[in-house]
Amino acid sequence: xRYLAIAGFxxxxxxxxxxxxxxxxxxxxxxxFGDVCAYVMRYEVGPVPVGRIALFGFWWWMGWHFFAR
Amino acid sequence: xxxxxxxxxxxxxxxxRPVVTVPTLTFLSLxxxxxxxxxxxxxxxxxxxxxxxxxLGLANRVPRRPVPHRLRSGAGWWLVxxxxxxxxxxxTFMLGSRDDFPTFSKIADPLLDDPLVRSVAYFGWLSAFWGxxxx
Numbered sequence: 001x002r003y004l005a006i007a008g009f010x011x012x013x014x015x016x017x018x019x020x021x022x023x024x025x026x027x028x029x030x031x032x033f034g035d036v037c038a039y040v041m042r043y044e045v046g047p048v049p050v051g052r053i054a055l056f057g058f059w060w061w062m063g064w065h066f067f068a069r
Numbered sequence: 070x071x072x073x074x075x076x077x078x079x080x081x082x083x084x085x086r087p088v089v090t091v092p093t094l095t096f097l098s099l100x101x102x103x104x105x106x107x108x109x110x111x112x113x114x115x116x117x118x119x120x121x122x123x124x125l126g127l128a129n130r131v132p133r134r135p136v137p138h139r140l141r142s143g144a145g146w147w148l149v150x151x152x153x154x155x156x157x158x159x160x161t162f163m164l165g166s167r168d169d170f171p172t173f174s175k176i177a178d179p180l181l182d183d184p185l186v187r188s189v190a191y192f193g194w195l196s197a198f199w200g201x202x203x204x
Contacts (some may be wrong), residue, residue, distance in 0.1 A: 001170040008157035009173050015150035022146070030143035038136045038204040049127070055201055056126055060119035063194045066174060066181060067101060068111040 082158035085132060094195045101186025101195075106181070117127055118195065 016033070023030040031039070043051030083089070097118060104111035125131050158173055166172040181187045 001169065004113050005157060005161050005170050005172075006176060007154065009176065012150050012154035012157065015153055019146050019150055023143075028143065028144050029141050029143045031137065033147070034200060034204065035137050036140065036144060036147055037201060038134070039140050041201070041204055042136055052127065056123045056198075059194075059198055059201060060116075060123055063191075063198070064112070064115045066177060067104075067187070067191060067194070068106060068108075068115040 071107070076169055082132065085108075090199060094192055094199065098188045098192035098195055101191040102184045119198065122195075122198045122202055136204065 019030060020033050022028060023032045023035075037055060041049070041052045041055055043049075101114050101118065102110075104114055141169075154173075159174040161170050161175075164170050166175050168175075181190060
């Protein structure tokens with residue numbers, strides 16, 4: 001079971017790399033991961049940059065979770 | 070009518086170039102990699118560096134790269150790695166993140182015990198964070 005989990009996460013990470021690689025090819029219809037993040041960060045409710053706050057908050061928590069907890 | 074000054078990425082500032090940002094992030098990562106998990110220093114450092122970047126990103130003090138107004142039609146492909154990761158993270162979490170079926174962070178923890186690996190991971194985290202701030 002442990003190897004199944006490790007294999008699953010490895011496949012997921014390789015898929016991230018593969019889709020990013022495909023996105024960076026000339027004429028690709030797939031946006032890069034950076035473009036997807038930028039698009040999400042455009043989301044605002046009134047004057048509040050909800051998308052920006054959500055992504056920053058998520059990434060901040062990720063760092064704290066892996067490096068401090 | 071006076072225009073709101075818009076920060077533009079067309080003219081990079083002296084400090085906003087890889088020759089400055091890469092050594093700065095490397096320096097910060099080497100420091101961060103020295104603090105073990107669950108220590109006060111690690112908490113303060115992760116919260117402090119992340120907080121500074123959040124402040125920079127929300128205060129419009131850093132020039133941003135152009136944002137796409139529409140996503141290209143193939144955006145759905147990103148759901149594939151997200152769903153595969155999500156299925157494994159959710160199932161390992163719901164089964165209690167045991168040693169025989171661990172979550173991603175439980176697999177990563179022993180690797181992150183090494184200060185060098187930890188510094189490399191810290192560099193990845195800070196670089197991605199800087200990339201978000203610039204978006």
